[in-house]
Amino acid sequence: MTRRHAALGFLGLALVVYPFVDRNNSHVDFLANAGAFILLALGLNIVVGFAGLLDLGYAAFFAIGSYSYAMLASQQFGIHVPFWLMLLIAPVVAALFGLLLGAPTLRLRGDYLAIVTLGFGEIVPQTFLNLSQYTNGPNGISSLDQPSLFGHAFGFSATPYYYVLLGLIALGILAARNLQNSRLGRAWMAIREDELAARHMGINTTATKLAAFALGASFSGLAGVVYAAKLDLVSPDEFGFNVSVLVLSMLVLGGMGNIWGVIVGSFVLSFINSFLLPQSTSLAHAAGFVNVDFTNYRFMLYGVILVTMMLFRPEGLIPSRQRAAEFHEAILDPALAAQEQSEYEGVAR
């Protein structure tokens, strides 16, 4: 039992008892929402952090997860698949859409890949908006089925969702860690570093990339189900480009490719977004400044954070080893550089 394990155990225990200590439902509600975003960030981290495939439309999979719950567990079609079963179905559905997005992008790299994923991120919410006979268009789908456990409905308290998310995040961390250390994880790292060299090693880059898209998407399928059930509503405007950018910013802030990094990054941004800004706005109102609304400065603040990070710590708060090397590799041994130079000159002669 190392100190690291002890610290993790303590953190886990603290999170489990937290709702018993803090009876303020709005705090637990905030944590549950933050939890959904942590799941999203863990999923996007597989695609962007592990495999190096820049995805600017990740919110699309969140939408697909949410809408699968809304359509399969509500009065909308009179279908009532249980919440717990949906936690198995929705990730599979999202993963299939991950393959659907992945397939046409396999030959694309960098900027071009990002543009296609951006398009996908726009198409999906638009589709839900325009298929109004199935989705009620802009009104969205409401009155979703209440999850229940052993006959006890979740009700309007955030606490049961908090625990579901806590469990899913724990599983998500385990899954992400095992994936990272697996053969597949090494293949992701290789294609991120140099795709052509990876092919020389006998890595099937097609299957490897598709696996990243599918597995990454499955996390947001899970997040979508819990988020939709908790909110009791899905509507197409919840899944816009700003959500994709928010999740990506969480990765950049925390440290792409590092599981603990992206968790910290997503918690910090959620905290600013849903807690710090609204709370300080209320404080300002209480102090008599009735016209201020700090929540309007949300995106400006993200911008400032991202620019600051890029200038001072581009590898993120808790970087992965590879990323750290990537941003600091200019510090080469001068003796080696000289040797390199003389080797090239040797050829010129």
Place this chain on the structure above:
Amino acid sequence: MALLEVDGLDAFYGRIRALEGVSLRVAQGEIVALIGANGAGKTTTLRAISGLMRAAKGHIVFDGHDIGRLGPAEIVRRGIGHSPEGRRVFARMTVRENLELGAFTRTSGAEFAEDFERVLAIFPRLRERLTQKSGTLSGGEQQMLAMARALMSRPRLLMLDEPSLGLSPILVQTIFRVIREINERGTTVLLIEQNARQALGIATRGYVLEVGKIAFEDTAANLMASEAVRAAYLGGGAA
């Protein structure tokens, strides 16, 4: 029956023809050199053999099986290792991690350990640098790593694309000595080189590619002696 038989290969980049009816064979235990000027199609030939690009026409038979329609992953698995043009080591990974990725197609841990030791015996310099980021290695060491990495798939045929490129004359000597050693330990080698003299010096046989076609093929000794080859590729004796 040769280990590798390439017959009538045509390949295109878009509408530009890169290879025209290229045929060559490599027998078990040989070192075969494929020489030619820049843009003659040497790299394209290797890329077609290892499945990184698909030939428009022709057959590639390895160990009695047609591999012309297989993907690169399956071809590595069947025993063709390919050390790419420009080395392409994974610069931000350590030497050890590079070697582990070289063994990606292999699943047995025991065999991995065995190959690891075998490869480090050939390249003792790499053993000293196992935990070092490969991007910080010198050019010669990176070339050794690229070759070692390709050997980690335990290939029966090792294809080397310009292993001497960008290296000092002393390092070039070392690299060619190592290629011979690899061959003596039982790996068949197909070698691409612009450094024709050195390549033919260690090869059994050679092929000369000129604008996508095989212009000459012969034993290495005969090619070295040939007036036409000397004039075009060996610096006309002035080297």
